[in-house]
Amino acid sequence: DTEVTQTPKHLVMGMTNKKSLKCEQHMGHRAMYWYKQKAKKPPELMFVYSYEKLSINESVPSRFSPECPNSSLLNLHLHALQPEDSALYLCASSQDFGAALQETQYFGPGTRLLVL
Amino acid sequence: GNSVTQMEGPVTLSEEAFLTINCTYTATGYPSLFWYVQYPGEGLQLLLKATKADDKGSNKGFEATYRKETTSFHLEKGSVQVSDSAVYFCALSDRSRGSTLGRLYFGRGTQLTVWP
Numbered sequence: 001d002t003e004v005t006q007t008p009k010h011l012v013m014g015m016t017n018k019k020s021l022k023c024e025q026h027m028g029h030r031a032m033y034w035y036k037q038k039a040k041k042p043p044e045l046m047f048v049y050s051y052e053k054l055s056i057n058e059s060v061p062s063r064f065s066p067e068c069p070n071s072s073l074l075n076l077h078l079h080a081l082q083p084e085d086s087a088l089y090l091c092a093s094s095q096d097f098g099a100a101l102q103e104t105q106y107f108g109p110g111t112r113l114l115v116l
Numbered sequence: 117g118n119s120v121t122q123m124e125g126p127v128t129l130s131e132e133a134f135l136t137i138n139c140t141y142t143a144t145g146y147p148s149l150f151w152y153v154q155y156p157g158e159g160l161q162l163l164l165k166a167t168k169a170d171d172k173g174s175n176k177g178f179e180a181t182y183r184k185e186t187t188s189f190h191l192e193k194g195s196v197q198v199s200d201s202a203v204y205f206c207a208l209s210d211r212s213r214g215s216t217l218g219r220l221y222f223g224r225g226t227q228l229t230v231w232p
Contacts, residue, residue: 006159042205042222043160056219090159103148103209105220107160 003027004108006091012114015081021111023074023091031055032074033092033105034066043090049074050096081115088112118143122206122223129196129230137191137226139180139206147208149173149182149189150220154203163191163204196230203227 004025013019023032031050035043048056049068057066063085065077074091089112092105123138141147148167152160164173169184178193189206206223 004159040225040227042225043220045219088159092160104150104162104165105209106162107152109159112157 004091004093004106006089006108006111008111009109010112010114012116013078013081014116015083017081018077018079020078021076021089021091021113023076023108024072025093025106025108026072027093027095027106028071029093029095029106030071031094031096032068033094034074034076035090035092035107037088037090037110047076078113081113083115086113086115118147118208118210118219118221120206120208120221120223122204122226124224124226126227126229129228131198131230131232132195133230135191135193135196135200135228137204137206137228139189139191139223141187141189141206141208141221143187143208143210145210147210149180150207150209151178151180151189151191152205152207154205154225156202160205196228198230198232201228201230 007022033048034046037043045058046060047066052068063080067075088110090110091108094103094105119142121140150165151163153163154160164175166173166182169182172181180189180191203225205225207220
């Protein structure tokens with residue numbers, strides 16, 4: 001089973017709201033990723049967690065705050081977002097990060113976020 | 117550096133036509149290569165992959181061969197169906213040591229539309 005689940009599927013929020021996106025995988029993967037995808041563009045890497053520790057932050061604004069409570073769960077906390085943050089947010093996981101031949105990433109269905 | 121170049125779309129075909137989507141890459145190390153597919157309103161699904169030169173990845177009638185001499189990983193299908201309409205992303209993961217290890221580098225994506 002190569003399933004990554006994400007909730008919610010859709011989210012509408014105002015610029016003063018606080019919300020969270022959730023991602024879960026039960027494949028025993030130790031690396032998890034957040035991507036942002038704008039329409040008609042490839043995904044852009046935001047964060048990478050490896051063994052529950054933040055490995056990469058791609059200079060993402062602090063209004064996005066990731067959290068990895070355990071090896072199966074990944075959250076993205078959102079606060080004071082801007083309309084230009086509206087996008088599809090994708091979660092992915094892989095067996096490992098930084099290890100050759102264990103790097104295949106499996107993506108979730110995404111959360112479509114609209115910031116008003 | 118690492119980069120992926122995909123043929124520009126959109127690609128429009130009739131059902132049962134032959135499909136080729138070109139993908140070439142530049143890599144500093146020894147990449148693994150991937151094709152992902154994104155159906156409308158969904159996340160990315162791994163379509164196929166290849167981890168070393170001359171490997172052929174295949175799935176659901178799609179094939180791609182890792183050609184180191186031409187740094188290419190072209191996607192082919194002998195007879196497309198309406199249900200193949202989607203955006204296809206070529207990607208590489210650099211397996212050499214260093215900070216780029218494990219990152220995915222995406223091409224721009226190619227929109228495929230298949231008419232009945």
